[in-house]
Amino acid sequence: MKKFLAVLLSALCLATLLAGCNKKETTENTSVQAVSSEEEKFVFKHGFDLDYPPYSYINDDGEVGGFDVELCQAVCEYYGWEYQAVPFNWDAKDAELNAGNCDCIWSGFTRNGREDDYTWSISYSDNTQMIMVADDSDIKTLADLTGKVVGVQTATSAYELLQDEEGQKKLCDTFASLEVFDTYTVAFSSLKAGGIDAIAIDVTSGNFLMSETPGYHFLEETLGSEQYAIGFRKGDTELCEKINAALKALVEDGTYAEIGAKYPEIEPFLCLKPEE
Amino acid sequence: MEKTVLRMTNIEKHFDDLEVLKDINLTVNNGEVVSIIGPSGSGKSTLLRCATFLEKIDGGEIVYLDKTAAKTRVLSDGVRKKVEYAGKSEMKEIKKCFGLVFQQFNLFPHLSVLRNVMDGPVEVLKRNRKEVEQEARELLDKMGLADKADTYPCNLSGGQQQRVAIARALAMKPEVLFFDEPTSALDPELTIEVLKIIRKLAEEKMTMVIVTHEMSFAEGVSNRVIFMDGGVIVEEGDPKEVFGNPKQERTKQFLKSYTE
Amino acid sequence: MTFSTMLRTMSSGMLRTLLLFILTLAGSIPLGMIVVFLKKSKIRPISWLTKIYIAIMRGTPLMLQLLVWYFGPYYVLGMKITSGYKFIALLIGFIMNYAAYFAEIYRSGIESMPVGQYEAAEILGYSRIRTFFKIILPQVVKRILPAVTNEVITLVKDTSLASALAYQEVFSLAKQISASQTSFLPFVVAGVFYFVANYVVAIVMGRIEKSMQYYK
Numbered sequence: 119m120k121k122f123l124a125v126l127l128s129a130l131c132l133a134t135l136l137a138g139c140n141k142k143e144t145t146e147n148t149s150v151q152a153v154s155s156e157e158e159k160f161v162f163k164h165g166f167d168l169d170y171p172p173y174s175y176i177n178d179d180g181e182v183g184g185f186d187v188e189l190c191q192a193v194c195e196y197y198g199w200e201y202q203a204v205p206f207n208w209d210a211k212d213a214e215l216n217a218g219n220c221d222c223i224w225s226g227f228t229r230n231g232r233e234d235d236y237t238w239s240i241s242y243s244d245n246t247q248m249i250m251v252a253d254d255s256d257i258k259t260l261a262d263l264t265g266k267v268v269g270v271q272t273a274t275s276a277y278e279l280l281q282d283e284e285g286q287k288k289l290c291d292t293f294a295s296l297e298v299f300d301t302y303t304v305a306f307s308s309l310k311a312g313g314i315d316a317i318a319i320d321v322t323s324g325n326f327l328m329s330e331t332p333g334y335h336f337l338e339e340t341l342g343s344e345q346y347a348i349g350f351r352k353g354d355t356e357l358c359e360k361i362n363a364a365l366k367a368l369v370e371d372g373t374y375a376e377i378g379a380k381y382p383e384i385e386p387f388l389c390l391k392p393e394e
Numbered sequence: 395m396e397k398t399v400l401r402m403t404n405i406e407k408h409f410d411d412l413e414v415l416k417d418i419n420l421t422v423n424n425g426e427v428v429s430i431i432g433p434s435g436s437g438k439s440t441l442l443r444c445a446t447f448l449e450k451i452d453g454g455e456i457v458y459l460d461k462t463a464a465k466t467r468v469l470s471d472g473v474r475k476k477v478e479y480a481g482k483s484e485m486k487e488i489k490k491c492f493g494l495v496f497q498q499f500n501l502f503p504h505l506s507v508l509r510n511v512m513d514g515p516v517e518v519l520k521r522n523r524k525e526v527e528q529e530a531r532e533l534l535d536k537m538g539l540a541d542k543a544d545t546y547p548c549n550l551s552g553g554q555q556q557r558v559a560i561a562r563a564l565a566m567k568p569e570v571l572f573f574d575e576p577t578s579a580l581d582p583e584l585t586i587e588v589l590k591i592i593r594k595l596a597e598e599k600m601t602m603v604i605v606t607h608e609m610s611f612a613e614g615v616s617n618r619v620i621f622m623d624g625g626v627i628v629e630e631g632d633p634k635e636v637f638g639n640p641k642q643e644r645t646k647q648f649l650k651s652y653t654e
Numbered sequence: 655m656t657f658s659t660m661l662r663t664m665s666s667g668m669l670r671t672l673l674l675f676i677l678t679l680a681g682s683i684p685l686g687m688i689v690v691f692l693k694k695s696k697i698r699p700i701s702w703l704t705k706i707y708i709a710i711m712r713g714t715p716l717m718l719q720l721l722v723w724y725f726g727p728y729y730v731l732g733m734k735i736t737s738g739y740k741f742i743a744l745l746i747g748f749i750m751n752y753a754a755y756f757a758e759i760y761r762s763g764i765e766s767m768p769v770g771q772y773e774a775a776e777i778l779g780y781s782r783i784r785t786f787f788k789i790i791l792p793q794v795v796k797r798i799l800p801a802v803t804n805e806v807i808t809l810v811k812d813t814s815l816a817s818a819l820a821y822q823e824v825f826s827l828a829k830q831i832s833a834s835q836t837s838f839l840p841f842v843v844a845g846v847f848y849f850v851a852n853y854v855v856a857i858v859m860g861r862i863e864k865s866m867q868y869y870k
Binding site: 297300313314 | 740826
C-alpha cells in the first residue's frame, strides 16, 4: 500500500513541483539579468523524463534530481551557464527537442539503435538489460519465460530490444504477452500484485526499484547491453562538442566519479575514466 | 331508485397547514351528470383528484359501488385519525370504476391515437386486441376523429387531443367519468367541439362529474350543480335553482362575476 | 517500419479499443438504469450509498479509478491478481465510471417528464413497472439521446486511458511506435481512427434520434 500511495503522491506532487520550479526559474532569471546585464547568460535547457530513476527523478527531498541532472548541472557550472530543467513526457521527447524546448535529451538515453537519429555525445555510462523476477518465481532462465507475461516500460531500450528483429524479438515471441506500461513504477506494482510474471528492464532502473523493495532479483542471463549518451538535435555538433569537452574535464577533476558515488546503482556502469 | 356509483363522505384534505377540503360530502348516482363550479383555489380540482386517488385524503370515506376504497379510523387517543386505503388488488378493481379526463389531455405522445385509446383495455383489462381495436375505432368515429387513428397526438389540435383523451377514458368502460376542467386549456372555438361531445355522452346517460368554468354549459348539461368555495360545498342543487335563484350570498357573488 | 506495417500493428490496437468501447457501453447503459433506481430508492442507506458512489465516480479521474480497480485487490485485500484480471479491471473501471454518468443523464431525463404522464397511466390502471417501461422510458430515451451521444463520443476517446494498465489500445500503440520510430505519423493514424469511430457513432446516434422524430 505504501508503495502504491507513493506512486499516487508522486504523481500529485509532480504538478505542484513543476509549478514551483517554474516560479523559481522566473525569479532566478530576473536576478541574473540584474547582475550581468551586459553579458546575456547562456541558458542550457536539459530535457529529461522525470520518471526515470536514478538518472532523473524526483528525489527524497521532493526536488528534481538524479545522476543525469547532477552531471548536467556540473557541466553548466563548468561553463558558467544557467541550468534549466525541462521535464517532458518521454513519448514527446522528439517533439520537445525539435521544437527547441530543450537543447538535448539527457535522461538515461540509450544510443544503441538510434545512432542515426541524433547527434550523440560520448557515452558516459553503460547499462545492461535484464529480466527481473520475484525470488519465489519459477523462472530461472530466459527459456523459462516461454508462455509468461512480461512487463516493460514504453519507449525504453529494453522495450526496443524486445521489438528488434536483430535483438530479442525471438525471445519476446515466446512470451504469452508483452505488457507495455507507461512507467516502470506501475509495471513493478503489477509484478508485485501478480498481474505480470517478469519485467524486462535495464539494470540501473531495476536496481533502483529493488533497492526499496526486497524479494526480487535479476536472472543471470542478460538480454543485451547498451551505452547511455546525450542526444542533441541532428547537426548540433558545436554544442555537442562543448558538452564532450566539459564531460572530459569533469572526469579529469573527479566530479564525475564524485556524483557517481552518490548513486550506487549507477556507479559500477560508469565508463569514463581519467587519462593516466 | 338509481344505484349510487360514488359516495364520498366527510372528506378532509390539507396540504401542510392549508386545509383544502373541509368535511365534503358527495354522492353520484348512476346516469347523473354533476357539475362542480367555483373560483380557483376552492378545492374542486382537489376533490376530483381525491376521488381518483391521485391525492390521498386525510379523513373521510370513499366508496365506489359497494366497494370501500378508503375509510378513516380514529386512533386510540381519540383525537388522531388514520385513513386506510383498500389493498392493492382491491384498489385495482375499484380503479376500473372511473376514468378521468385531464385539463392538459396527458395523451401519450409516443403512441399513435389508436394505440392511446387501445392500450388501456389491451394492457390492463387484458382484452382481445381485435375486439378492442374495433371498439376504439368506433369511439374515435364518434369523436369525429376516424381519420386520425394512425396519426400522433402532436399532429392534432388541442380540441382533437382532448377528444382522443375522452375516447381513451371511455374505452375502459368506466362507471363514472371525471372531467377536470376539460376545456380550460383550449381556445373558445375548440372548446365547443369538446363540449358537444360531453353533451352527447350526457344524452347517452353516461355518469359524469365535471369540474368546469363554462357556466352555461354546466347549466345545460347537468342534473345537479355543486358550488364550492374555500374547501366547502356552499350550495348544491338543480342547475336551474343554483344558477337562476342562488340561495347563498357567495354563490350570487361568484355567478355575478361571470356574467359581468 | 513501412506505413503498411504500422497500420497492421496499430489495427490490433484499434480492435482492442473497439472491444473495450463496445463492452463498456453494453455494461454501463443498463447498469446506469439500475443506479438510477437505487438512487431513487426509498431505503435511505441505499440511495445514500448510491450518491456517494456517483460522487466518487464523477469526482476522481478515471485513470486513478482504473489503477485502484487493478491494484486494489492486491494492495487493499492482499490478493494476488493474474494477468487475465487486467481486462476485467478495465471493464469494471470503465463500466462503473460510465454507469454513474449515464445514471445522472437518465435521472435528468426521468425528472423532466411531466407528472401528467404518470397520472394518466395511473388512472388507466397501469402498474408502476408497466408505466415506467411503456410510457416513461420511451419518452425519456428520446429526451436524453443528445446527452448520451456526447457521453458515447467521450467514451471513444477515454478508452485511451486504458494505457495506464498497459492495455495495448490504439493510443498506447501510437505512443510506442512514435517513440521507437521517432515519427509523428502514428498519432495522425490514431487521430484519424478516433475521428472515424466518432463519426460512425454520430451517424448511428443521429439515425436513432431521427427514428424518434415521429412525435414531439
